[in-house]
Amino acid sequence: MSRLTPPIDLTTARGLADAVWGEAVGDALGVPFEGLARDSFTCTDMVDGGRHQRPAGTWSDDTAMTIATCDSIKTCGRADIYDLRLRFESWMLTGAYTVDGCFSVGRTTRAALTSGHGLRGEWDNGNGSLMRICPLAFCDASDDDVRDVSGVTHAHHVSYETCVDFVHLLREAARDPVALWERLALEQGGRPRRRVRSTGFVRDTFDAALWSVGTTRSYRECVLAAVNLGDDSDSTAAVAGALAGVIYGAATIPAAWMDRLRGKGTIEECLF
Numbered sequence: 001m002s003r004l005t006p007p008i009d010l011t012t013a014r015g016l017a018d019a020v021w022g023e024a025v026g027d028a029l030g031v032p033f034e035g036l037a038r039d040s041f042t043c044t045d046m047v048d049g050g051r052h053q054r055p056a057g058t059w060s061d062d063t064a065m066t067i068a069t070c071d072s073i074k075t076c077g078r079a080d081i082y083d084l085r086l087r088f089e090s091w092m093l094t095g096a097y098t099v100d101g102c103f104s105v106g107r108t109t110r111a112a113l114t115s116g117h118g119l120r121g122e123w124d125n126g127n128g129s130l131m132r133i134c135p136l137a138f139c140d141a142s143d144d145d146v147r148d149v150s151g152v153t154h155a156h157h158v159s160y161e162t163c164v165d166f167v168h169l170l171r172e173a174a175r176d177p178v179a180l181w182e183r184l185a186l187e188q189g190g191r192p193r194r195r196v197r198s199t200g201f202v203r204d205t206f207d208a209a210l211w212s213v214g215t216t217r218s219y220r221e222c223v224l225a226a227v228n229l230g231d232d233s234d235s236t237a238a239v240a241g242a243l244a245g246v247i248y249g250a251a252t253i254p255a256a257w258m259d260r261l262r263g264k265g266t267i268e269e270c271l272f
C-alpha cells in the first residue's frame with residue numbers, strides 16, 4: 001500500500017460547502033446505478049437513466065434531506081428537530097429541496113414522517129439518517145443533538161452512534177485532512193473489495209465510505225469506487241463523497257461533473 005500523501009491543498013479551510021457539494025456529486029453519480037449488483041456495471045462518468053430514469057446530474061433523497069437540514073440550521077441557528085421534521089415532510093409531500101420532484105423515499109423515513117415519530121426497531125437501521133447528517137459537523141451540535149436529528153426518522157441506537165461517528169470523522173477531516181486520510185489508508189488499505197458490503201444498512205454504508213476514502217487518492221477516484229460497489233450506490237457515494245469533499249476540497253471535484261450537476265442554485269441557497 002502506498003503511504004504517499006494525497007494531493008491535498010492545505011491553503012483552504014474545509015467546511016460545509018465541501019461536504020455538501022461532495023455529497024451531491026457522489027449522489028448524482030450513483031443514482032443511475034442504485035440497486036444494481038456489484039460488477040454488473042461500471043460507472044466512469046455522470047450519466048442519465050437507471051431505475052429512476054432521471055437526466056444526468058440529478059441527485060436524490062440523500063442530498064435533498066441534507067440541504068433541508070442545512071436550510072433548517074440556517075433558519076433556526078441550531079438543530080431544531082421540529083423545524084427539521086416540517087422541512088422533511090415538505091420534501092416528501094411537495095418535492096421541496098429537489099430538482100424536479102421527490103423520487104425516492106426510504107421505508108423507515110416514509111413511516112417516520114407519516115407517523116410523526118422516528119422508528120426504533122432493529123430493522124430500522126437503513127442509512128436514511130447517516131446520508132443526511134453531514135451538516136451537523138459544521139455547526140455547534142453536540143452528540144445528543146446529532147442523535148436527536150437522526151431520531152426524526154431513525155431512532156435506533158445503531159443509527160444514532162453511526163451518525164455521531166460520522167460527524168466526528170467529518171470534523172477531524174476539516175481539522176487535519178492529511179492525518180485522517182493517512183489513518184484511513186492504513187486501516188482500509190489491506191481490505192479486499194469483496195469484504196466490503198454496500199447494502200443500505202447504516203453500518204455497511206459507513207464502512208464502505210471509509211473503504212472508498214482509504215483506498216483512493218482523489219475525490220474522483222473515491223466516489224467512483226463507492227458507486228462501483230453497487231447495491232445502494234447513490235447513498236454509499238453520497239456519504240463517501242461528503243467525506244472526500246471535506247478531505248480534498250470541493251475545488252477538486254471534476255469540473256465536468258459540477259457543470260452537469262442539476263439544481264445547483266437550490267443547493268447553494270441552503271448553505272450556511
Ligand SMILES: [Mg+2]
Pocket residue numbers: 060061062104234235
Ligand atoms: Mg438516494
